[in-house]
Amino acid sequence: MTTNKNDAVVQLRGATLRFGQRPLWAGLNASVQPGEFVAILGPNGTGKTTLLKILLGLERLTAGSASVLGTEPGKSNANIGYVPQQKNFDRNLPIRGRDLVELGLNGTQFGWHNHAAAAKQVQSAIAFVKAEVYADNPIGLLSGGEQQRLRIAQALVSSPQLLLCDEPLLSLDLPSQTLITHVLDDYRKRTQAAIVFVTHEINPILPYVDKVLYLANGQWVIDTPQRVLQSGTLTKLYGSPVEVLRHNGRLLVIGADEAAHTNQGTHHEEHA
Amino acid sequence: MSNLFIYIHQAFAQHALLAGALVAASCGLIGPFVISRGMAFAVHGTSELAFTGAAAGLLAGSNPVAGAYVGSLAVAGVLGALGAKERERDSTIGVILAFGLGLGVLFLSYYHGFATQATNILFGNIFGVSNDQLWLLLGICAVVLVSMLAIYRPLLFASVDPDVAQAKGVPVRLLSIIFLFVLALTVTSAAQIVGTLLVLSLAITPAAAAQRLTTKPSSITLLSISFALIASLGGIAASLVSGTVKPSIFVTIISFALYIFARIVGTTPATKRAA
Numbered sequence: 001m002t003t004n005k006n007d008a009v010v011q012l013r014g015a016t017l018r019f020g021q022r023p024l025w026a027g028l029n030a031s032v033q034p035g036e037f038v039a040i041l042g043p044n045g046t047g048k049t050t051l052l053k054i055l056l057g058l059e060r061l062t063a064g065s066a067s068v069l070g071t072e073p074g075k076s077n078a079n080i081g082y083v084p085q086q087k088n089f090d091r092n093l094p095i096r097g098r099d100l101v102e103l104g105l106n107g108t109q110f111g112w113h114n115h116a117a118a119a120k121q122v123q124s125a126i127a128f129v130k131a132e133v134y135a136d137n138p139i140g141l142l143s144g145g146e147q148q149r150l151r152i153a154q155a156l157v158s159s160p161q162l163l164l165c166d167e168p169l170l171s172l173d174l175p176s177q178t179l180i181t182h183v184l185d186d187y188r189k190r191t192q193a194a195i196v197f198v199t200h201e202i203n204p205i206l207p208y209v210d211k212v213l214y215l216a217n218g219q220w221v222i223d224t225p226q227r228v229l230q231s232g233t234l235t236k237l238y239g240s241p242v243e244v245l246r247h248n249g250r251l252l253v254i255g256a257d258e259a260a261h262t263n264q265g266t267h268h269e270e271h272a
Numbered sequence: 273m274s275n276l277f278i279y280i281h282q283a284f285a286q287h288a289l290l291a292g293a294l295v296a297a298s299c300g301l302i303g304p305f306v307i308s309r310g311m312a313f314a315v316h317g318t319s320e321l322a323f324t325g326a327a328a329g330l331l332a333g334s335n336p337v338a339g340a341y342v343g344s345l346a347v348a349g350v351l352g353a354l355g356a357k358e359r360e361r362d363s364t365i366g367v368i369l370a371f372g373l374g375l376g377v378l379f380l381s382y383y384h385g386f387a388t389q390a391t392n393i394l395f396g397n398i399f400g401v402s403n404d405q406l407w408l409l410l411g412i413c414a415v416v417l418v419s420m421l422a423i424y425r426p427l428l429f430a431s432v433d434p435d436v437a438q439a440k441g442v443p444v445r446l447l448s449i450i451f452l453f454v455l456a457l458t459v460t461s462a463a464q465i466v467g468t469l470l471v472l473s474l475a476i477t478p479a480a481a482a483q484r485l486t487t488k489p490s491s492i493t494l495l496s497i498s499f500a501l502i503a504s505l506g507g508i509a510a511s512l513v514s515g516t517v518k519p520s521i522f523v524t525i526i527s528f529a530l531y532i533f534a535r536i537v538g539t540t541p542a543t544k545r546a547a
Binding site: 058078080084089093094095096099103104106109110111112113115151155164 | 422440
C-alpha cells in the first residue's frame with residue numbers, strides 16, 4: 001500500500017466530459033476516500049460507464065484531471081477490482097467458475113504461473129461470495145446471479161483497494177442482489193477499500209452508501225444520499241419537477257425519466 | 273505393417289515423424305484459442321493465402337515454403353493492422369481470401385513445372401521435405417511453442433473475458449496481433465504436413481474434441497495437443513504402411529474419428545442443448 005491513509009482513492013478536479021458538442025458534465029470535483037461506498041446515479045447517456053473507464057485509463061476526460069490511487073488513471077489497475085455490466089457468458093465458453101476467479105489474480109502474468117500458489121486465495125474468494133457449490137461448473141451454464149457472484153469473487157481475489165462496479169445488480173433476483181451488496185459492504189469494512197458503484201436502482205444499496213454522485217442534464221451533484229435524493233435537489237438538477245417519495249426505507253423517484261427524456265432533446269443515443 | 277518397421281529406421285520417415293510431432297504440438301496448443309476467439313475462419317483464410325504465397329514462391333524461384341510463410345504473415349499483418357472486430361473480421365477475411373485464391377490459381381497457371389508441386393501445396397507432402405526445410409520447420413515450431421507459453425495466461429484472459437482483462441491491464445490488442453502472427457506461422461507449418469486445404473483438421477478438430485470432454489483450460493490444452501499428436505503421427509505412420517496414400521488423408525480421418533468419439537462420450541456444456 002503506497003497511498004497514505006488520508007489520501008483520496010479517487011480525485012477528480014474540474015473533470016469535464018463531452019461527446020461531440022454535447023457536454024455530459026463539466027467542472028466535476030469529487031473525491032472518494034478509503035472505505036467509502038459511492039453510488040453513481042443518473043439517466044442513460046450521462047457518461048456513468050465512461051466515468052469508470054476514465055478511472056481505468058481506458059477513456060480520457062475532455063478537460064480537467066483525474067487521479068486514482070495516487071497515480072494517473074491506468075497506472076494502478078492491478079490494485080483495482082472491476083465488475084463489468086452483467087452480461088451472461090457464452091454457454092460454450094470452455095472455462096469453469098474457478099478459472100474465471102483465478103484470472104482475476106494472475107491473468108495478467110506472462111510466462112509460467114503457479115496454480116498451486118493461487119489455489120488458496122481463489123478458494124477463499126469463492127467462499128467469500130458463497131459460491132463453493134458451483135465454482136467448478138462451466139461458467140456458461142450458471143445462472144446470472146451465480147455468474148455475477150463469481151465476477152465479484154474475481155474482482156476481490158486480488159485484494160484491490162478500489163472496486164469499480166458497473167450496474168452489477170442489473171437483472172438479478174432479490175436474493176442475489178442482497179448477497180452481492182452485503183459481500184461488497186463486508187469487504188470494504190474489512191479492508192478499507194473504496195467502492196464506486198454505477199447503478200440505476202439505489203434501493204438495494206441505499207443502507208450502505210456514503211455518497212451519491214448524481215449526473216443528469218449536463219449537471220452533477222455529489223453529497224450524502226439524504227441530501228442528494230430529495231425532491232428539491234433533483235428538481236434543481238433536472239430543471240423540471242422531480243419528486244422523491246420515501247416508504248419503509250425505500251426511495252421512489254418520480255419524474256426523473258421524463259425529465260431526462262425532455263432534456264436530452266434529440267440526443268437519444270446511449271454512451272454505455 | 274512390415275513397411276512401417278523398414279521405414280522407421282530411415283531418415284526420411286524419422287524426419288517426417290519429428291516434423292509431424294512439432295506441428296501437431298503447435299496446432300494442439302493454439303486450437304483452444306482459435307475456438308474461444310472465434311477464429312476458425314481466420315485459420316482457413318490464412319492457410320488459403322499461404323497457398324497463394326506458395327504458388328507465387330513456386331513461380332518466382334521454386335520456393336513454395338518461403339512463399340507460403342510470406343503469404344500467411346502478410347495476411348496476419350493486414351488483419352492486425354485493420355484491427356477488425358469479430359463480425360467485420362470474417363467478411364474482411366472472406367474478401368481477401370477470394371481475391372488471394374484467384375491470384376494463386378493465376379500463378380499456378382503460369383507455372384510449368386511438375387504438377388505434383390501444386391498438389392503438394394494443397395494436400396501436403398511431409399516425406400518430401402528437405403533437411404533445410406526441416407530445420408526451418410523446427411525453428412518456427414520452437415518460436416510458436418515458446419511464444420504461446422509466454423502469452424498463454426493473458427491470452428486466455430483476453431479470449432474469455434476481454435472487458436475485465438483490459439481493465440486489469442492486459443494488452444488485449446497487442447496480444448491479438450501477436451496471436452495472429454503465431455497463428456500464421458503454425459498454419460503454414462501445418463500446411464506442409466496436411467496441406468493448406470486440410471489445416472483445420474489439426475488446428476481446430478483436436479481442440480473441438482477436447483472441449484467436449486472437459487472444461488478445465490489446462491486439461492483442454494493437454495487433450496488438444498494429445499489428439500493432434502495422435503492424428504499427425506498416426507496419419508504419417510498409416511501413410512508409410514499404405515505406401516501410396518498421402519498422410520494428410522489419414523490425419524484428417526483420425527482427427528475426425530477422435531472428434532466423433534468425443535461427441536459420443538462427452539458431457540461438457542458443448543454437448544448439452546439449451547435448457
